[in-house]
Amino acid sequence: MxxxxxxxxxxxxxxxxxxxxxxxxxxxxxxxxxxxxVEKFPVLSQVQPGYLRKLLPKSAPYSPERIETILQDVQAHIIPGITHWQSPNFFAYFPSSGSIAGFLGEVLATGFNVVGFNWMSSPAASELESIVMDWLGEMLKLPSSFLFAGNGGGVLQGTTCEAILCTLVAARDQKLNKIGKDNIGKLVVYGSDQTHSAFRKASQVAGIHPSNCRVIKTSRSTSFSLPPNALQTMICSDVEAGLIPVYICATMGTTSTTAVDPLGPICHVAKEHNIWVHVDAAYAGSICICPEFRHFIDGVEGANSFSFNAHKWFFTTLDCCCLWVKDPSSLIKSLSTNPEYLRNKATDSKRVVDYKDWQIALSRRFRAMKLWVVLRSYGVDKLRNLLRRHVRMAKLFEGFLANDERFELVAPRNFAMVCFRVSPLAISKEKNTSAVKCEKNGILISCSGAKEKSLDTKEHEKLINKINSELLESINGSGRVYMTHTVVDGMFVLRFAVGATLTQDLHVVMAWKVVTEQTTNILNNYGKLP
Amino acid sequence: MxxxxxxxxxxxxxxxxxxxxxxxxxxxxxxxxxxxxVEKFPVLSQVQPGYLRKLLPKSAPYSPERIETILQDVQAHIIPGITHWQSPNFFAYFPSSGSIAGFLGEVLATGFNVVGFNWMSSPAASELESIVMDWLGEMLKLPSSFLFAGNGGGVLQGTTCEAILCTLVAARDQKLNKIGKDNIGKLVVYGSDQTHSAFRKASQVAGIHPSNCRVIKTSRSTSFSLPPNALQTMICSDVEAGLIPVYICATMGTTSTTAVDPLGPICHVAKEHNIWVHVDAAYAGSICICPEFRHFIDGVEGANSFSFNAHKWFFTTLDCCCLWVKDPSSLIKSLSTNPEYLRNKATDSKRVVDYKDWQIALSRRFRAMKLWVVLRSYGVDKLRNLLRRHVRMAKLFEGFLANDERFELVAPRNFAMVCFRVSPLAISKEKNTSAVKCEKNGILISCSGAKEKSLDTKEHEKLINKINSELLESINGSGRVYMTHTVVDGMFVLRFAVGATLTQDLHVVMAWKVVTEQTTNILNNYGKLP
Structure with missing residues (x-):
């Protein structure tokens, strides 16, 4: 043609x-x-701030340029500035696990380029979304009250922040409708010090008074999970002070250490006070399709909403956050709009889902397509095995660590992420053999001959953190792997997150090699100082 | 390999x-x-609610399925449920103008699948975004105070609703920081009855008291643009009542009729009261790259922020909302988060843009890629001509209407959208030749022999609206074209929006043929009744 x-x-x-x-x-x-x-590129981009302005023209071209020229520039100028999330050596943050199926689904949706704000604007987009959300909810063994069949329902948001914001606004307005809209300043929301920053941001956007964002402390002794007793105490004290608890964000698989908050007890506390519970399972939710991991969300039946990101660890390209709610009408009451130019018979019939009323934005991409193609291309069985494969690789790395007494695990490896550091013990030992450096006023000085016990504890902690921070920098500076860090309980911790789709055992082995080599270097350097 | x-x-x-x-x-x-x-498919999907559940399995498959099978199902089950926004016969809503360049850019971004929340997570993604936003701002002749060069800056949001929400939260917090966070209930926001529903929704999400969302009435006599005097009066009365004006949403190219609010006078009023002005140019902003249309945003120099959707009428696939702000720090103050697991040296150096702090969500796709590929593939000159071509086609349709006395234009055709209806005059004429039906209690009854003057005015208006509504339904029922409607000043209006990339003159001619055929049918039917 x-x-x-x-x-x-x-x-x-x-x-x-x-x-x-x-x-x-x-x-x-x-x-x-x-x-x-992609395996050959430095995983973490090595460019300097401002590199691209030096390479590109000051203005858009007046005349068309050929795609061949543009692709040459992508290769020469863009790829060096990319941090390669699809590299098999990417172990940073949480994965952004692409797949052929996820890619194809996104491409199909881009090709159709429909704007599916309501049913009528593209019935297939809305209906496929409801169907795949039921499929996926069933795979996760979510209670039927979260599925359309059980009068709940699922929706695809862009990100967890949007999922939290939408449910928080629904919870907020439900409460304000009872107590009066003038009382917004009295509403209180709850999370732990491990809850994702998206929660604080969503609260901020939703107009929750900043001083009413409660942060419950966690500790290493309870693996950084939210202690329900402390939650209970805090809620009671807020209620006594005349404040109104409205929303709890519980996490299944925290960003720092993949800690799991105890959903059952949290929902129990919430129920007493009629508080909305959202379960943020952004990273780890997907693994609950494996029966042996499902217990991590036991208690979810008491929650009001549950979300996980298929674009993190479920082979679906960014962005694709799956959110289920028990009471869609609460979302709709807060988020629906009905301008004349969108009125239509299907909506008036109330026989259709208009997803614009389940989210912040009006326009929405056909995200269900990619999730559908992923579910069908791989099927439940293979998806489970693909996730188990990542867990197995994380265990492999954990095993390497366990056999090297210089390291310690900082938190349990629940899923496919390992939190570790060079242990204080290893640093003491190095110190005992010769000398050790510690920091004062930000400058490295030698503390020659200092014994462990005579070292000021804070100084020692600083030193341990400094060594781990330098270790991470040297690992990433090698360009061979990319990991990131966190700080919990004052400890600087390295995070090794397996989940890039191209990663194989050999990459984990290589990553371990880089870790041990750099550790040896760094400890030697500290040891050698006078 | x-x-x-x-x-x-x-x-x-x-x-x-x-x-x-x-x-x-x-x-x-x-x-x-x-x-x-795509031209051969019914533009508006003809499926019935629930069609897809009947066609798809109840659960996700256990085993992998072949892509060939999946694509067969897309063809057989999904495409019939799609409303074809890419069809050359799509004249509904506003366009979702795809292009090869927009598609390729999106596909490249999907392939890289980076999560560019901050500079470090993919420097190219952040830097390219800043660069193309400066390019585009320059093309629109935005004052340099909106560009990075002038200490402002641009960011790609998903949709206008997000752009409004982000800027509204920034304006809100700026004000609350002065007057105290307990005063959120006193803040007032302003738009017209033509402002997009996204504004009300954003205000709702941001916790603005619903009764403090001011809606200024517009009228046909001033082409549905926001009257600055009424705005001024309303603001003064709010201030006198002890309320605090915080945000005005002005529109350049409203959704109903593409009306343009007078930016200069609005910004003048706003300045007196220190109110944030956002200019929502979602649909029509792109045309300002043509010098002969630039005057429509004269006065933008007094605004605080400006946004338009490249995914509407700028050949960039959904989603891509371009937002410029004069004071990025106001966004950052409201929206920044700094969790330990995202800390890095580049951020600490303050030499980079971390776009996570300019938006609601943390994760973000590499949207700059598609905008860059569009700007380069077509260049400024061709982009101008592509837009002018759509305007010319809308003028063609407008010309057809002007030569047929049965129709009237309801609002000026400012850009590539024509608002029209079967005129009351035409319906009177039909009526005078024989009889006319009018509606009582929702049932059509005949008002035989009624003279125009003797018809109750309200009944007559209802009748005119009914005829136009039926006309739209019969046009869309033909499957040959798709248009949508609005209601302004009580008038049911048909909207004919040119902008689908595949549309050519012949499609406009055909659409006109459908309109006239269906109009003749409908008027005849009314005329024939006893």
Missing amino acids: GSLNFDYPCMENPLDPEEFRRQGHMIIDFIAKYYQQ | GSLNFDYPCMENPLDPEEFRRQGHMIIDFIAKYYQQ
């Missing part, structure tokens, strides 16, 4: 199907080649 | 490059074929 005719002289239609085909194939080959090469 | 080895028995890696290439080519051909066929 030939190109479409175009009614403007000397111009090709920017959506000409034949040209689309030509350039489309080119881009697929470009990306396939990228995946073949 | 062969496939990667995979360390799990009997399983292929879900990101195997060779398999990626095979399936990727398949999907490109599938979409190219879709564009070739």
